[in-house]
Amino acid sequence: MRLYVMLIYVFLYAPIGFIVGGSFNSGKQAMVWQGFSLDWYGKAFSNPLIMEALTTSLYIALVNAVLSAIIGTLTALGLQRVGGWTRAGFDALIYIAIMVPGIVIGISTLIAFVTVFDAVNPLLSVRLEMGAWAVIAAHVLFNTAVVALLVRARLQGMDRSLVEASEDLYATPFGTFRQVVLPLLAPSILAGFLLAFTFSFEDFIIAYFVAGPDVTLPIYIFSSIRRGVTPEINAVGSVVVLSSFILLIAAQLILRRSGRPAG
Amino acid sequence: MNLFMYQLHRGVVGEVDSVIEFRKVTKRFGDVVAVADNDLAVMPGEFLSILGPSGCGKTTSLRMMAGFEQPTSGEVFIRGANVTGVPAYRRPVNMVFQHYALFPHLAVSANVSYGLRQRSPKPAAAEIARAVDEALAMVRLSGYGQRRIHELSGGQQQRVALARALINRPAVLLLDEPLAALDRKLRRDMQIELQNLQRDVGITFLLVTHDQEEALSMSDRVCVMREGRIVQTGSPRELYDRPVSRYVADFVGKTNFFKGPSAGEVLSIRPELIDIAASEAELPAGVSARFSVKVLNRIFLGEHTEYVVAHARLGEFMVMAPRKTERHAGLYEIGEMIAAGWRPEAERILPND
Ligand SMILES: Nc1ncnc2c1ncn2[C@@H]1O[C@H](COP(=O)(O)OP(=O)(O)O)[C@@H](O)[C@H]1O
Ligand SMILES: [Mg+2]
Numbered sequence: 001m002r003l004y005v006m007l008i009y010v011f012l013y014a015p016i017g018f019i020v021g022g023s024f025n026s027g028k029q030a031m032v033w034q035g036f037s038l039d040w041y042g043k044a045f046s047n048p049l050i051m052e053a054l055t056t057s058l059y060i061a062l063v064n065a066v067l068s069a070i071i072g073t074l075t076a077l078g079l080q081r082v083g084g085w086t087r088a089g090f091d092a093l094i095y096i097a098i099m100v101p102g103i104v105i106g107i108s109t110l111i112a113f114v115t116v117f118d119a120v121n122p123l124l125s126v127r128l129e130m131g132a133w134a135v136i137a138a139h140v141l142f143n144t145a146v147v148a149l150l151v152r153a154r155l156q157g158m159d160r161s162l163v164e165a166s167e168d169l170y171a172t173p174f175g176t177f178r179q180v181v182l183p184l185l186a187p188s189i190l191a192g193f194l195l196a197f198t199f200s201f202e203d204f205i206i207a208y209f210v211a212g213p214d215v216t217l218p219i220y221i222f223s224s225i226r227r228g229v230t231p232e233i234n235a236v237g238s239v240v241v242l243s244s245f246i247l248l249i250a251a252q253l254i255l256r257r258s259g260r261p262a263g
Numbered sequence: 264m265n266l267f268m269y270q271l272h273r274g275v276v277g278e279v280d281s282v283i284e285f286r287k288v289t290k291r292f293g294d295v296v297a298v299a300d301n302d303l304a305v306m307p308g309e310f311l312s313i314l315g316p317s318g319c320g321k322t323t324s325l326r327m328m329a330g331f332e333q334p335t336s337g338e339v340f341i342r343g344a345n346v347t348g349v350p351a352y353r354r355p356v357n358m359v360f361q362h363y364a365l366f367p368h369l370a371v372s373a374n375v376s377y378g379l380r381q382r383s384p385k386p387a388a389a390e391i392a393r394a395v396d397e398a399l400a401m402v403r404l405s406g407y408g409q410r411r412i413h414e415l416s417g418g419q420q421q422r423v424a425l426a427r428a429l430i431n432r433p434a435v436l437l438l439d440e441p442l443a444a445l446d447r448k449l450r451r452d453m454q455i456e457l458q459n460l461q462r463d464v465g466i467t468f469l470l471v472t473h474d475q476e477e478a479l480s481m482s483d484r485v486c487v488m489r490e491g492r493i494v495q496t497g498s499p500r501e502l503y504d505r506p507v508s509r510y511v512a513d514f515v516g517k518t519n520f521f522k523g524p525s526a527g528e529v530l531s532i533r534p535e536l537i538d539i540a541a542s543e544a545e546l547p548a549g550v551s552a553r554f555s556v557k558v559l560n561r562i563f564l565g566e567h568t569e570y571v572v573a574h575a576r577l578g579e580f581m582v583m584a585p586r587k588t589e590r591h592a593g594l595y596e597i598g599e600m601i602a603a604g605w606r607p608e609a610e611r612i613l614p615n616d
């Protein structure tokens with residue numbers, strides 16, 4: 001049993017281990033160990049192309065996370081007010097948005113954007129085209145569903161009498177939302193925000209279809225690998241892995257803490 | 264002429280002396296009639312209980328007073344003003360919820376000050392702090408202001424809920440089975456504490472319960488409900504001594520029912536009004552009905568003993584014998600033949616509803 005579990009973990013994490021290990025290699029080839037060094041991190045962070053891709057990725061991830069958190073929370077709050085078939089229908093749509101593979105989202109958003117842009121561009125003075133905003137739109141589509149699910153689980157677990165107690169103590173509906181509902185939902189919204197950020201930051205598939213001329217970090221990594229793997233890419237990859245890891249752990253901790261009774 | 268007098272003059276406001284009032288209030292949930300055509304007036308400063316079995320419409324009544332539900336028909340008045348249709352946050356009443364509904368993300372003091380902080384203009388911070396201290400002292404929780412809610416015991420949470428409501432000095436404090444979640448010993452203490460608190464603050468209390476002992480021991484008046492209807496309102500003593508129907512007699516205290524003079528009536532005799540003795544001759548003078556009975560069961564309860572006895576024609580019934588009566592004869596044994604009887608005034612003929 002122990003050995004079996006360990007083998008699974010080795011299988012899962014060995015590739016990541018190679019990436020991280022390779023980033024400390026002083027030699028020029030990622031695959032041939034020539035001694036320990038942090039040089040490649042320095043090189044990576046002074047490479048303007050990498051820094052530009054990183055900035056684009058952070059920008060996309062942040063805007064996506066903010067929009068997803070807001071729209072997802074509103075979706076969950078709205079769904080609470082409808083019942084029966086309407087709700088079942090929207091529930092199904094949320095689950096579908098989560099289960100659809102990234103490549104399908106990528107292709108379908110690409111087709112949708114191309115169609116829409118072709119239709120409206122002749123009518124507009126500016127030209128709409130693929131780019132960071134198209135990536136954000138596609139990511140928000142998926143992440144809104146994730147946030148909505150998290151927030152809804154929290155809403156359903158929330159004691160309805162807390163809202164009534166607040167109203168009983170003279171708080172207006174908006175006052176109740178601000179002082180009771182929002183603080184109680186905050187952990188799930190924050191966790192949703194972090195998950196959305198992580199997803200967007202490391203997404204390659206969807207971005208590859210709709211990013212147009214803009215280069216995100218995963219797209220940069222993919223295109224430079226075709227020119228040969230240097231430890232510089234390993235360094236970038238290690239940073240991405242580490243930050244994703246931290247964000248996911250943070251989201252987990254927040255969710256777990258807020259799940260405690262009366263927490 | 265102030266606004267109130269003007270409204271009174273115009274007939275906009277109702278009975279001046281009631282602090283909260285139902286007029287022909289009915290509440291339906293689909294096919295279920297939760298509250299049926301009820302009239303109820305709560306008087307200032309009184310401790311009124313609504314008593315009835317689970318599902319009889321007690322909570323629904325309370326929720327219509329608080330403003331969480333609106334009547335299907337009829338009107339609700341608070342301090343003479345018609346508040347039908349007015350939402351909860353604009354009604355001068357406060358509620359203590361069954362499971363307290365304390366805000367888990369706020370400390371004790373922030374919970375208690377919540378109502379004051381919703382006022383506009385908002386009172387000064389120092390004034391709020393003083394009021395919170397006062398309210399916490401009132402429920403004997405001084406110094407607990409910075410605690411988190413989940414650090415408190417059930418009894419302490421209950422007292423925070425009371426302080427959170429009373430700090431607003433509501434027209435009426437509504438309590439929905441506030442003691443149901445507490446264990447037996449604590450419940451007894453809280454009953455006394457609630458009574459004292461009500462006397463000290465002079466605020467009208469309206470308590471809902473299915474526990475007749477609780478209703479009788481704490482309230483000035485009790486209102487008995489059955490299937491959405493109020494069947495009798497009166498002092499605990501009135502309900503006990505002069506119940507209007509078999510239902511009330513059965514629900515309020517223990518009693519024995521015998522065949523009544525007609526099909527629609529029953530004879531009710533309280534077990535403590537039945538005398539027992541070793542023989543019919545030894546029953547006290549004034550006891551008119553005398554029967555020879557057999558002891559079927561005996562439960563020793565300390566200050567009195569509960570007997571179940573059987574008579575050939577009347578069937579089984581219960582007798583509550585105080586220690587005093589037994590001093591002469593000692594406890595009667597199971598299987599023993601003894602005598603039982605009662606005075607004419609112990610008999611109560613009630614509609615068999
Ligand atoms: N929101 C509701 N929807 C449907 N039926 C309800 C609702 N609230 C109460 N009822 C029904 O109304 C009746 C009275 O309920 P309630 O006032 O809670 O009784 P009690 O507090 O005396 O136990 C019950 O039959 C209950 O099922
Ligand atoms: Mg109830």
